[in-house]
Amino acid sequence: MNRKRYGKRKKLRKRKIKRLTTAYLRRAIVILIQIIMMILMVCGCLYLYERFTKEDEKVNKYTDLYTDLYTDRNAGNGIAPVASTENNAPGFCVVVDAGHGGSDGGTVSGKAVEKDINLSVALKLKAILENDNIEVILTRSSDENISLADRTSVANDSNADFFISLHCNYYEKDAQIAGLECYYNNSNATESKGYAESIINAVSLSEDIVTRYAKTEDYYVLRNTQMPAVLVEMGFLSNYSESQKLLDDDYQERLAQKIAEGISNEIKRGENL
Numbered sequence: 001m002n003r004k005r006y007g008k009r010k011k012l013r014k015r016k017i018k019r020l021t022t023a024y025l026r027r028a029i030v031i032l033i034q035i036i037m038m039i040l041m042v043c044g045c046l047y048l049y050e051r052f053t054k055e056d057e058k059v060n061k062y063t064d065l066y067t068d069l070y071t072d073r074n075a076g077n078g079i080a081p082v083a084s085t086e087n088n089a090p091g092f093c094v095v096v097d098a099g100h101g102g103s104d105g106g107t108v109s110g111k112a113v114e115k116d117i118n119l120s121v122a123l124k125l126k127a128i129l130e131n132d133n134i135e136v137i138l139t140r141s142s143d144e145n146i147s148l149a150d151r152t153s154v155a156n157d158s159n160a161d162f163f164i165s166l167h168c169n170y171y172e173k174d175a176q177i178a179g180l181e182c183y184y185n186n187s188n189a190t191e192s193k194g195y196a197e198s199i200i201n202a203v204s205l206s207e208d209i210v211t212r213y214a215k216t217e218d219y220y221v222l223r224n225t226q227m228p229a230v231l232v233e234m235g236f237l238s239n240y241s242e243s244q245k246l247l248d249d250d251y252q253e254r255l256a257q258k259i260a261e262g263i264s265n266e267i268k269r270g271e272n273l
């Protein structure tokens with residue numbers, strides 16, 4: 001009798017343990033599934049956030065690269081460029097080209113929008129150069145789309161003596177990189193090289209504007225202008241500190257002042273040759 005009862009109790013205990021184990025297992029599986037779902041949801045949210053916040057920057061970066069480098073797709077969209085003055089006055093004439101405009105914002109980083117910075121510095125540069133008795137023609141004086149072909153036409157049709165295009169840089173792989181760069185078309189373009197180096201020299205004397213180098217690059221506006229021409233990348237919007245400086249009105253004024261000095265120095269050097 002006793003042995004029978006003992007056996008029955010043992011069976012009951014085993015069944016109870018089995019039941020409990022199954023219940024715990026089931027609960028563990030449910031919790032595991034919940035954790036996996038939460039991880040997937042978080043990953044999904046992060047992916048969407050990355051996608052929608054970085055998309056604009058990427059698009060703008062590549063827009064900039066393609067419009068500047070390969071560019072012919074932008075040529076001749078039929079929109080008339082804006083000349084700030086008639087080019088009838090004697091003396092030295094500079095075409096100042098504020099890169100991008102209208103629907104083409106250029107590179108964008110937070111509040112820093114390239115097309116606006118370019119235009120703001122272009123207007124300041126115009127005022128400084130005119131004060132130095134240099135005639136200035138702007139390719140655009142407001143926020144509007146101007147094709148690259150129209151930009152170079154403004155320079156070529158007016159027989160300008162010098163062309164300068166203003167841009168802001170962006171390098172998504174390294175946010176530490178900062179500094180102004182100045183480009184000329186190729187090593188045969190010695191006059192353009194002279195201006196590029198003169199601008200780098202003048203800007204490098206400034207206390208707070210970082211400079212990098214004068215360098216060759218096959219940009220449309222440099223390739224298709226018939227006079228000495230440079231393209232200035234005034235700083236990197238991908239560098240937070242430099243992007244904040246580029247938004248600052250005083251900094252833009254100092255930048256325009258130094259670029260103007262570089263141009264004037266080179267004009268004087270050319271006259272003395």
Ligand SMILES: [Zn+2]
Nearest residue numbers: 064099106167
């Ligand atoms: Zn640009």
